[in-house]
Amino acid sequence: MDTASLTGKDLAAALNAETTARAQARTEQIGRAPRLALIVANDDPASAWYVNSLRKSAANRGIECDTVDLGADASADMLRTELSVRSADPATDAIMLQTPLPAGVSLDDVSPAIAATKDVDGVSPLSLGLLTAGSAGFAPATAEAVVELLKHHGIALEGRHVAIVGRSNVVGKPLAQLLLAENATVTVCHSRTTDLPAVTAAADIVVAAAGRIGLVTGANLRPGAVVIDVGTNESADGSIVGDVDPESVRGTAAGLSPVPGGVGPVTTALLMRHVVIAAEQAGRTADTAPA
Amino acid sequence: MDTASLTGKDLAAALNAETTARAQARTEQIGRAPRLALIVANDDPASAWYVNSLRKSAANRGIECDTVDLGADASADMLRTELSVRSADPATDAIMLQTPLPAGVSLDDVSPAIAATKDVDGVSPLSLGLLTAGSAGFAPATAEAVVELLKHHGIALEGRHVAIVGRSNVVGKPLAQLLLAENATVTVCHSRTTDLPAVTAAADIVVAAAGRIGLVTGANLRPGAVVIDVGTNESADGSIVGDVDPESVRGTAAGLSPVPGGVGPVTTALLMRHVVIAAEQAGRTADTAPA
Numbered sequence: 001m002d003t004a005s006l007t008g009k010d011l012a013a014a015l016n017a018e019t020t021a022r023a024q025a026r027t028e029q030i031g032r033a034p035r036l037a038l039i040v041a042n043d044d045p046a047s048a049w050y051v052n053s054l055r056k057s058a059a060n061r062g063i064e065c066d067t068v069d070l071g072a073d074a075s076a077d078m079l080r081t082e083l084s085v086r087s088a089d090p091a092t093d094a095i096m097l098q099t100p101l102p103a104g105v106s107l108d109d110v111s112p113a114i115a116a117t118k119d120v121d122g123v124s125p126l127s128l129g130l131l132t133a134g135s136a137g138f139a140p141a142t143a144e145a146v147v148e149l150l151k152h153h154g155i156a157l158e159g160r161h162v163a164i165v166g167r168s169n170v171v172g173k174p175l176a177q178l179l180l181a182e183n184a185t186v187t188v189c190h191s192r193t194t195d196l197p198a199v200t201a202a203a204d205i206v207v208a209a210a211g212r213i214g215l216v217t218g219a220n221l222r223p224g225a226v227v228i229d230v231g232t233n234e235s236a237d238g239s240i241v242g243d244v245d246p247e248s249v250r251g252t253a254a255g256l257s258p259v260p261g262g263v264g265p266v267t268t269a270l271l272m273r274h275v276v277i278a279a280e281q282a283g284r285t286a287d288t289a290p291a
Numbered sequence: 292m293d294t295a296s297l298t299g300k301d302l303a304a305a306l307n308a309e310t311t312a313r314a315q316a317r318t319e320q321i322g323r324a325p326r327l328a329l330i331v332a333n334d335d336p337a338s339a340w341y342v343n344s345l346r347k348s349a350a351n352r353g354i355e356c357d358t359v360d361l362g363a364d365a366s367a368d369m370l371r372t373e374l375s376v377r378s379a380d381p382a383t384d385a386i387m388l389q390t391p392l393p394a395g396v397s398l399d400d401v402s403p404a405i406a407a408t409k410d411v412d413g414v415s416p417l418s419l420g421l422l423t424a425g426s427a428g429f430a431p432a433t434a435e436a437v438v439e440l441l442k443h444h445g446i447a448l449e450g451r452h453v454a455i456v457g458r459s460n461v462v463g464k465p466l467a468q469l470l471l472a473e474n475a476t477v478t479v480c481h482s483r484t485t486d487l488p489a490v491t492a493a494a495d496i497v498v499a500a501a502g503r504i505g506l507v508t509g510a511n512l513r514p515g516a517v518v519i520d521v522g523t524n525e526s527a528d529g530s531i532v533g534d535v536d537p538e539s540v541r542g543t544a545a546g547l548s549p550v551p552g553g554v555g556p557v558t559t560a561l562l563m564r565h566v567v568i569a570a571e572q573a574g575r576t577a578d579t580a581p582a
Contacts, residue, residue, distance in 0.1 A: 132419050
């Protein structure tokens with residue numbers, strides 16, 4: 001069987017073109033560009049690299065981006081204050097809190113200070129609950145990217161059995177909710193799953209999101225299964241590789257998303273789309289508010 | 292194989308004894324009993340029956356219970372106002388909103404007005420998100436009852452494969468989160484699942500929570516599987532029956548929870564325990580607040 005490469009580049013380009021147009025329309029409407037606040041409290045090189053790529057992507061879409069660096073020793077109180085101020089600031093449309101956070105500060109401690117209407121990466125408990133309940137709110141962009149990538153490549157979800165390997169609050173758990181909303185049957189597995197190969201072999205679609213090199217191999221797949229690789233791991237030679245062993249999967253899987261170039265560009269494109277949506281919705285509320 | 296009856300009566304009795312003692316201790320500490328507000332906006336006989344049973348159970352535990360009947364034509368605004376007032380009222384420790392709600396009013400519309408600290412049946416999006424994120428908060432009592440019933444009967448969850456049939460916001464979805472937190476592998480299936488018998492046959496534990504008589508039969512089970520029946524359906528003769536066909540399961544399943552007498556009494560007992568916990572936590576906050 002030929003294994004199709006489920007790339008994210010075309011989808012990301014299409015999303016980006018739409019986002020750029022919407023950002024411009026919004027800018028013309030209210031006289032300023034949509035604005036994203038990136039809150040940083042670490043000195044991690046990978047985070048710095050990611051912040052830089054988000055800034056470039058925002059600039060290319062016509063989105064203003066404020067980077068607020070509170071330092072690697074910022075307290076939970078400092079973070080909550082900054083997030084609350086930005087949540088209340090009418091000139092800030094969207095907020096992203098970068099990880100890692102300072103030692104002793106957990107995402108649960110501080111993310112509730114992000115207003116749900118500005119929580120464009122869906123990290124707060126309220127955003128996660130709105131997603132689970134099927135209400136309006138922003139999904140974590142990586143989880144949404146998996147669903148959008150599958151749809152873009154014409155892979156039906158209704159009634160299909162999807163195995164998600166990994167149960168993080170930012171990918172596995174919200175992805176399960178998004179897939180249930182698409183009427184998929186969803187299994188969430190993880191490090192304590194007794195017989196992972198049996199679970200993945202029973203699935204039509206396997207999503208690898210555990211952050212472990214070589215987690216999914218062709219031997220653990222049903223022939224014709226579709227595999228989405230969310231992993232971004234640094235290999236021994238310094239290159240970025242996913243959770244799936246692509247060589248072993250080839251010939252067994254019907255499709256595999258590459259790393260890099262699969263879920264990644266779609267994630268960034270969806271984040272920028274969320275920023276514009278947040279700006280449009282803030283506008284709608286303000287536009288309809290009594291003078 | 293003998294199929295054990297996984298009754299909830301002993302567990303409920305033990306929980307109730309503990310709750311009664313804690314309610315009394317709290318009453319002595321602050322000079323008033325823990326107080327639950329039951330908000331009703333329907334004229335449904337089943338709801339009236341349930342409210343009455345909750346009132347009796349509260350009285351037996353030493354919990355005060357206010358029933359607030361807003362009428363079957365209450366508006367979303369009226370409900371939100373009542374829930375907000377009770378959320379802010381220091382004399383109300385816990386709030387339960389009964390369903391069904393008036394036509395045109397959804398739980399999502401009004402449940403965000405319930406403070407998470409008083410949301411003892413875990414119905415608001417924030418409560419659902421806190422549960423999903425693994426943070427402090429109240430789980431929906433029915434979902435928690437399934438886990439507590441399994442533990443009470445000594446059924447291990449870590450690494451076991453659990454199939455949940457039903458994806459409601461009050462049972463299936465929160466139960467999936469509770470089981471993941473116990474390190475189970477969790478599959479959520481539903482009405483659009485293509486091959487439900489294959490999914491349940493692959494599971495060590497099957498939870499039937501779809502509200503459909505005869506949904507799970509012995510033919511769809513792995514021999515030795517454990518089955519928890521969350522269904523409460525009215526049968527043709529007016530009796531209450533579950534989602535599982537008990538006769539067909541006998542001899543195949545290692546255990547089956549009866550309906551009635553399984554999950555039901557544990558659910559009510561956990562609700563009352565939540566009320567006392569809410570009262571204790573409100574107390575703790577008040578006790579430590581500056582004078």
